[in-house]
Amino acid sequence: MSQTFTVKAEARETVGKGAARHLRRNGMIPAVIYGGKQPPLSIAIPYKETFLRLHAGGFMTNVAEIELAGETIKVLPKDYQLDPVRDFLIHVDFLRVGEGTSVSVEVPVHFEKQDASPGLKRGGTLNIVRHEVEVHCPATAIPEFITVDLTDTDIGDSIHASAVKLPAGVSFAITDRDFTIATIAGTAAGMSEASESDEAGDEGETEA
Structure with a gap:
């Protein structure tokens, strides 16, 4: 059975390369939560914690709990992007999941x-x-x-x-x-x- 891990996130007001660079300079990376018949939600998550989770194994098969503004959102990592030159994590896509999600x-x-x-x-x-x-x-x-x-x-x-x-x-x-x-x-x-x-x-x- 897959394990659950928790990530504390912040709402992301601005998007684009400039905003993403600003996040990374502050130890965060951009991410998006989509699915569940709701609009996509732009967030920022801690780089170091997420990078360690990615390389610990099972990242794409473990349900995560995103804590955002007092709300807990259950998600499944569906995709991520690495810098092609320096190989560091630059973006993550999460799928919102519920009891009936396949x-x-x-x-x-x-x-x-x-x-x-x-x-x-x-x-x-x-x-x-x-x-x-x-x-x-x-x-x-x-x-x-x-x-x-x-x-x-x-x-x-x-x-x-x-x-x-x-x-x-x-x-x-x-x-x-x-x-x-x-x-x-x-x-x-x-x-x-x-x-x-x-x-x-x-x-x-x-x-x-």
Whole structure:
């Protein structure tokens, strides 16, 4: 389940490059809250706190509470901009969310029970096709990650979306195909050993 963090904001009366530079000189950055059938709301938020949140991980999947003039607004970060040269944060877009708000977000994929995979034990390699997957879910119930169980997977196997158990209320954004999340690929050594094992088995059957 996604976590919630709080950001104290100030109303932003003026917009434009000059106003944005003035904010940054004072340790703030411009941001906008939109959605919820309400007009966009221009705000200023602390640079340092927001920058640290951005690089702590999960920034785009964690609900934030914006405290503004005694009001608390629940939002989800939807986009941000970095300076192309110096790589510092210069703007953030927030989506206003409520109990009935559904969103599409990218969440990371975690792989578990690798020690229970015969293919990996035989020297196979986990080839990750998608490190993240896009899902539809309630804004207040965004999963931190999607889990893929590697039990009984063997060399040559592919793990598709249909094999993944999703939390209640969560669905994959891609619905027109059973897309691949990962495969178990064989190394040259592993393939050679497997071939020798198969040949030995064939010879044993022939002698029998």
